[in-house]
Amino acid sequence: MGDEKDAVPETIATYLRLRGLEPSAHRRRRRRRRSGDDDENQPFSLGRDPKGVGDVLTTLTHEAGWDSQLARADLVREWDEVAGDETARHTRPVALSDGMLTVQCDSTAWAKQLQLMRAHILTEILRRYPDAGVDSIRFIGPDVPSWKWGPRAVPGRGPRDTYG
Template sequence: MSGRDLARQALAAARAKAEARGVEPGVRKRTAGASGQNPRRRRWSGPGADPRDPQPIGRVMSRLATDRGWSQRLTDGQVFGQWAKLVGEEVAEHAQPVSLKDGELTVRATSTAWATQLRLLQGQLLTKIAVAVGHGVVKRMRIHGPTAPSWRKGARHVSGRGPRDTYG
Protein backbone atom coordinates (compact mmCIF):
# COMPACT_ATOMS: atom_id res chain seq x y z
CA MET A 1 0.00 0.00 0.00
CA SER A 2 1.16 3.44 -0.80
CA GLY A 3 0.79 6.55 1.35
CA ARG A 4 -2.14 7.69 -0.77
CA ASP A 5 -4.06 4.49 -0.08
CA LEU A 6 -3.38 4.74 3.66
CA ALA A 7 -4.71 8.30 3.71
CA ARG A 8 -7.90 7.24 1.90
CA GLN A 9 -8.48 4.43 4.42
CA ALA A 10 -7.97 6.81 7.38
CA LEU A 11 -10.42 9.32 5.87
CA ALA A 12 -13.03 6.61 5.25
CA ALA A 13 -12.67 5.38 8.85
CA ALA A 14 -13.11 8.92 10.21
CA ARG A 15 -16.23 9.46 8.10
CA ALA A 16 -17.72 6.17 9.28
CA LYS A 17 -17.08 7.12 12.88
CA ALA A 18 -18.71 10.53 12.36
CA GLU A 19 -21.80 8.93 10.80
CA ALA A 20 -22.04 6.56 13.76
CA ARG A 21 -22.20 9.56 16.09
CA GLY A 22 -24.88 11.21 13.98
CA VAL A 23 -22.79 13.94 12.43
CA GLU A 24 -23.33 14.66 8.77
CA PRO A 25 -20.08 14.60 6.81
CA GLY A 26 -18.95 17.95 5.42
CA VAL A 27 -21.19 20.02 7.74
CA ARG A 28 -19.54 21.82 10.65
CA LYS A 29 -21.49 22.51 13.78
CA ARG A 30 -21.02 26.07 15.10
CA THR A 31 -21.97 26.77 18.68
CA ALA A 32 -19.90 29.83 19.42
CA GLY A 33 -21.33 32.32 16.98
CA ALA A 34 -19.49 34.00 14.14
CA SER A 35 -16.28 34.75 16.05
CA GLY A 36 -15.50 31.13 16.91
CA GLN A 37 -15.08 31.78 20.65
CA ASN A 38 -16.61 29.86 23.49
CA PRO A 39 -19.87 31.66 24.45
CA ARG A 40 -19.29 30.98 28.17
CA ARG A 41 -15.98 32.85 28.14
CA ARG A 42 -16.34 36.59 28.63
CA ARG A 43 -13.99 38.90 26.83
CA TRP A 44 -14.26 41.72 29.37
CA SER A 45 -14.07 41.90 33.13
CA GLY A 46 -17.20 42.44 35.13
CA PRO A 47 -17.90 44.85 37.98
CA GLY A 48 -15.83 42.83 40.49
CA ALA A 49 -12.07 42.60 40.83
CA ASP A 50 -10.40 40.61 38.12
CA PRO A 51 -6.72 39.80 37.49
CA ARG A 52 -7.10 41.27 34.00
CA ASP A 53 -8.00 44.70 35.38
CA PRO A 54 -5.40 47.47 35.06
CA GLN A 55 -2.94 47.45 37.99
CA PRO A 56 -0.87 50.26 39.49
CA ILE A 57 2.67 50.20 38.07
CA GLY A 58 4.20 50.03 41.55
CA ARG A 59 2.32 46.84 42.37
CA VAL A 60 3.25 45.25 39.05
CA MET A 61 6.94 46.15 39.45
CA SER A 62 6.98 44.93 43.06
CA ARG A 63 5.51 41.59 41.98
CA LEU A 64 8.02 41.36 39.13
CA ALA A 65 10.97 42.06 41.45
CA THR A 66 9.76 39.45 43.92
CA ASP A 67 9.15 36.82 41.24
CA ARG A 68 12.58 37.34 39.67
CA GLY A 69 14.48 37.56 42.97
CA TRP A 70 15.55 41.19 42.54
CA SER A 71 14.17 42.48 45.85
CA GLN A 72 17.44 42.33 47.80
CA ARG A 73 19.46 44.01 45.05
CA LEU A 74 16.86 46.77 44.68
CA THR A 75 16.88 47.38 48.43
CA ASP A 76 20.67 47.56 48.37
CA GLY A 77 20.47 50.00 45.46
CA GLN A 78 18.22 52.31 47.47
CA VAL A 79 21.09 52.93 49.89
CA PHE A 80 23.25 54.20 47.03
CA GLY A 81 20.47 56.03 45.18
CA GLN A 82 19.13 57.88 48.24
CA TRP A 83 22.42 58.39 50.08
CA ALA A 84 22.08 62.18 50.43
CA LYS A 85 18.51 61.84 51.68
CA LEU A 86 19.41 59.07 54.13
CA VAL A 87 22.41 60.66 55.84
CA GLY A 88 21.84 64.35 55.16
CA GLU A 89 23.33 66.78 52.65
CA GLU A 90 26.35 67.80 54.74
CA VAL A 91 27.49 64.23 55.42
CA ALA A 92 26.82 63.23 51.80
CA GLU A 93 29.14 66.01 50.59
CA HIS A 94 32.05 64.45 52.47
CA ALA A 95 31.28 60.73 52.31
CA GLN A 96 30.20 58.35 49.56
CA PRO A 97 29.11 54.70 49.80
CA VAL A 98 31.49 52.37 48.00
CA SER A 99 30.02 48.89 48.43
CA LEU A 100 27.35 46.97 50.32
CA LYS A 101 28.06 43.29 50.83
CA ASP A 102 26.53 40.93 53.40
CA GLY A 103 25.07 43.83 55.39
CA GLU A 104 28.37 45.72 55.62
CA LEU A 105 28.37 49.16 54.03
CA THR A 106 31.79 50.51 53.08
CA VAL A 107 31.95 54.31 53.07
CA ARG A 108 34.82 56.48 51.78
CA ALA A 109 35.29 59.86 53.46
CA THR A 110 37.01 62.85 51.81
CA SER A 111 39.37 63.43 54.74
CA THR A 112 40.58 61.67 57.86
CA ALA A 113 38.70 64.22 59.98
CA TRP A 114 35.43 63.32 58.27
CA ALA A 115 36.22 59.61 58.61
CA THR A 116 36.60 60.13 62.38
CA GLN A 117 33.38 62.15 62.49
CA LEU A 118 31.50 59.42 60.61
CA ARG A 119 32.79 56.78 63.01
CA LEU A 120 31.34 58.84 65.87
CA LEU A 121 28.01 59.22 64.02
CA GLN A 122 27.91 55.59 62.92
CA GLY A 123 25.11 54.54 65.30
CA GLN A 124 22.87 57.42 64.26
CA LEU A 125 23.54 56.81 60.57
CA LEU A 126 22.69 53.11 60.89
CA THR A 127 19.41 54.02 62.61
CA LYS A 128 18.48 56.52 59.86
CA ILE A 129 19.27 54.01 57.13
CA ALA A 130 17.28 51.25 58.88
CA VAL A 131 14.22 53.48 59.22
CA ALA A 132 14.28 54.59 55.58
CA VAL A 133 15.34 51.41 53.77
CA GLY A 134 14.55 48.59 56.19
CA HIS A 135 16.03 46.81 59.16
CA GLY A 136 18.81 44.35 58.40
CA VAL A 137 19.82 45.86 55.06
CA VAL A 138 22.83 47.65 56.58
CA LYS A 139 24.03 45.96 59.77
CA ARG A 140 27.43 47.62 60.16
CA MET A 141 29.54 50.27 58.51
CA ARG A 142 33.19 50.26 57.58
CA ILE A 143 34.50 53.80 57.17
CA HIS A 144 37.70 54.59 55.29
CA GLY A 145 39.53 57.84 54.89
CA PRO A 146 41.15 58.97 51.67
CA THR A 147 43.80 56.68 50.25
CA ALA A 148 47.33 57.78 49.53
CA PRO A 149 48.56 57.48 45.95
CA SER A 150 50.32 54.25 45.08
CA TRP A 151 53.84 54.59 43.79
CA ARG A 152 53.94 50.96 42.76
CA LYS A 153 53.82 50.71 38.97
CA GLY A 154 54.35 47.65 36.82
CA ALA A 155 54.79 43.98 37.62
CA ARG A 156 58.10 44.20 39.47
CA HIS A 157 58.68 45.95 42.76
CA VAL A 158 61.72 46.89 44.81
CA SER A 159 61.12 47.05 48.53
CA GLY A 160 61.62 50.39 50.22
CA ARG A 161 59.86 53.73 50.37
CA GLY A 162 59.89 54.30 46.63
CA PRO A 163 60.68 57.64 45.02
CA ARG A 164 60.35 59.46 48.34
CA ASP A 165 63.54 57.91 49.74
CA THR A 166 65.75 60.18 47.58
CA TYR A 167 64.32 63.43 48.93
CA GLY A 168 66.95 64.00 51.49
Protein backbone atom coordinates in the same frame (compact mmCIF):
# COMPACT_ATOMS: atom_id res chain seq x y z
CA MET B 1 -28.91 3.20 20.53
CA GLY B 2 -25.39 2.17 21.44
CA ASP B 3 -25.58 -0.56 18.79
CA GLU B 4 -26.47 1.97 16.09
CA LYS B 5 -23.33 4.02 16.83
CA ASP B 6 -21.24 0.91 16.67
CA ALA B 7 -22.94 -0.02 13.39
CA VAL B 8 -21.78 3.19 11.69
CA PRO B 9 -18.39 2.71 10.05
CA GLU B 10 -15.50 4.53 11.70
CA THR B 11 -14.77 6.67 8.63
CA ILE B 12 -18.33 8.02 8.58
CA ALA B 13 -18.29 8.64 12.33
CA THR B 14 -15.04 10.60 11.95
CA TYR B 15 -16.57 12.58 9.09
CA LEU B 16 -19.61 13.45 11.20
CA ARG B 17 -17.43 14.51 14.14
CA LEU B 18 -15.26 16.73 11.92
CA ARG B 19 -18.31 18.38 10.36
CA GLY B 20 -19.67 19.14 13.82
CA LEU B 21 -22.73 16.98 13.43
CA GLU B 22 -21.75 14.65 16.25
CA PRO B 23 -19.68 16.07 19.14
CA SER B 24 -16.82 13.91 20.26
CA ALA B 25 -16.05 12.96 23.86
CA HIS B 26 -12.81 14.97 23.62
CA ARG B 27 -14.77 18.08 22.68
CA ARG B 28 -17.10 17.62 25.65
CA ARG B 29 -14.13 17.50 27.98
CA ARG B 30 -12.76 20.68 26.49
CA ARG B 31 -16.07 22.44 26.99
CA ARG B 32 -16.19 21.36 30.61
CA ARG B 33 -12.72 22.79 31.22
CA ARG B 34 -13.65 26.09 29.66
CA SER B 35 -16.72 26.43 31.84
CA GLY B 36 -14.45 26.53 34.94
CA ASP B 37 -12.24 29.22 33.38
CA ASP B 38 -15.16 31.43 32.44
CA ASP B 39 -15.38 32.81 35.98
CA GLU B 40 -12.07 34.68 35.67
CA ASN B 41 -13.12 36.23 32.37
CA GLN B 42 -16.29 37.76 33.76
CA PRO B 43 -16.11 41.58 33.83
CA PHE B 44 -16.93 42.09 37.52
CA SER B 45 -15.25 39.08 39.13
CA LEU B 46 -12.52 39.29 41.77
CA GLY B 47 -9.07 40.28 40.56
CA ARG B 48 -10.32 42.07 37.45
CA ASP B 49 -9.92 45.62 38.77
CA PRO B 50 -7.38 47.69 36.83
CA LYS B 51 -4.03 48.20 38.53
CA GLY B 52 -1.65 51.12 38.34
CA VAL B 53 1.75 50.83 36.72
CA GLY B 54 3.45 51.30 40.11
CA ASP B 55 1.52 48.37 41.59
CA VAL B 56 2.37 46.17 38.64
CA LEU B 57 6.09 47.07 38.84
CA THR B 58 6.16 46.49 42.60
CA THR B 59 4.63 43.05 42.14
CA LEU B 60 7.04 42.27 39.30
CA THR B 61 10.16 43.29 41.25
CA HIS B 62 9.02 41.36 44.31
CA GLU B 63 8.29 38.18 42.31
CA ALA B 64 11.61 38.48 40.45
CA GLY B 65 13.56 38.92 43.70
CA TRP B 66 14.94 42.34 42.84
CA ASP B 67 13.94 44.02 46.11
CA SER B 68 17.39 43.91 47.69
CA GLN B 69 19.22 45.11 44.57
CA LEU B 70 16.81 48.00 44.10
CA ALA B 71 17.05 48.94 47.79
CA ARG B 72 20.86 49.04 47.50
CA ALA B 73 20.67 51.21 44.40
CA ASP B 74 18.23 53.56 46.13
CA LEU B 75 20.55 53.80 49.13
CA VAL B 76 23.47 54.90 46.95
CA ARG B 77 21.30 57.23 44.86
CA GLU B 78 19.74 58.92 47.90
CA TRP B 79 22.84 58.95 50.12
CA ASP B 80 22.51 62.70 50.69
CA GLU B 81 19.05 62.22 52.24
CA VAL B 82 20.23 59.36 54.45
CA ALA B 83 23.46 60.93 55.71
CA GLY B 84 22.51 64.61 55.43
CA ASP B 85 23.59 67.21 52.89
CA GLU B 86 26.78 68.33 54.65
CA THR B 87 27.94 64.79 55.32
CA ALA B 88 27.11 63.68 51.78
CA ARG B 89 29.33 66.42 50.34
CA HIS B 90 32.33 64.85 52.06
CA THR B 91 31.44 61.15 51.73
CA ARG B 92 30.31 58.60 49.18
CA PRO B 93 29.39 54.91 49.47
CA VAL B 94 31.92 52.81 47.57
CA ALA B 95 31.09 49.17 48.37
CA LEU B 96 28.47 46.92 49.91
CA SER B 97 29.43 43.32 50.49
CA ASP B 98 28.40 40.76 53.10
CA GLY B 99 26.24 43.34 54.87
CA MET B 100 29.13 45.81 55.28
CA LEU B 101 28.63 49.24 53.70
CA THR B 102 31.96 50.95 53.04
CA VAL B 103 31.86 54.74 52.88
CA GLN B 104 34.86 56.74 51.68
CA CYS B 105 35.43 60.15 53.27
CA ASP B 106 37.32 63.23 52.06
CA SER B 107 39.61 63.23 55.10
CA THR B 108 40.50 61.08 58.07
CA ALA B 109 38.84 63.67 60.31
CA TRP B 110 35.50 63.07 58.57
CA ALA B 111 36.01 59.31 58.83
CA LYS B 112 36.64 59.55 62.58
CA GLN B 113 33.66 61.86 63.15
CA LEU B 114 31.35 59.56 61.22
CA GLN B 115 32.57 56.53 63.15
CA LEU B 116 31.16 58.26 66.22
CA MET B 117 27.84 58.79 64.37
CA ARG B 118 27.76 55.22 63.01
CA ALA B 119 24.75 54.08 65.08
CA HIS B 120 22.61 57.02 63.97
CA ILE B 121 23.40 56.54 60.26
CA LEU B 122 22.91 52.77 60.45
CA THR B 123 19.52 53.25 62.15
CA GLU B 124 18.46 55.64 59.38
CA ILE B 125 19.54 53.16 56.69
CA LEU B 126 17.64 50.31 58.34
CA ARG B 127 14.55 52.47 58.70
CA ARG B 128 14.51 53.63 55.08
CA TYR B 129 15.93 50.57 53.29
CA PRO B 130 15.33 47.39 55.30
CA ASP B 131 15.73 45.21 52.18
CA ALA B 132 19.22 46.55 51.38
CA GLY B 133 20.87 44.07 53.76
CA VAL B 134 23.16 46.57 55.51
CA ASP B 135 24.35 45.24 58.89
CA SER B 136 27.29 47.52 59.59
CA ILE B 137 29.12 50.56 58.22
CA ARG B 138 32.84 51.13 57.77
CA PHE B 139 34.21 54.63 57.18
CA ILE B 140 37.57 54.92 55.44
CA GLY B 141 39.77 57.90 54.70
CA PRO B 142 40.87 59.16 51.30
CA ASP B 143 42.94 57.07 48.94
CA VAL B 144 46.63 57.46 49.59
CA PRO B 145 49.12 57.48 46.75
CA SER B 146 50.52 54.08 45.93
CA TRP B 147 54.11 53.35 45.06
CA LYS B 148 53.14 50.06 43.45
CA TRP B 149 52.36 50.83 39.86
CA GLY B 150 53.85 50.06 36.47
CA PRO B 151 55.12 46.91 34.82
CA ARG B 152 58.16 46.54 37.13
CA ALA B 153 56.42 46.64 40.50
CA VAL B 154 58.05 44.24 42.93
CA PRO B 155 56.12 42.72 45.83
CA GLY B 156 57.47 43.77 49.20
CA ARG B 157 57.44 46.68 51.64
CA GLY B 158 58.48 49.28 49.10
CA PRO B 159 60.70 52.35 49.57
CA ARG B 160 61.38 53.31 53.16
CA ASP B 161 63.74 56.23 53.19
CA THR B 162 61.93 58.34 50.59
CA TYR B 163 61.04 61.35 52.73
CA GLY B 164 63.99 61.63 55.05
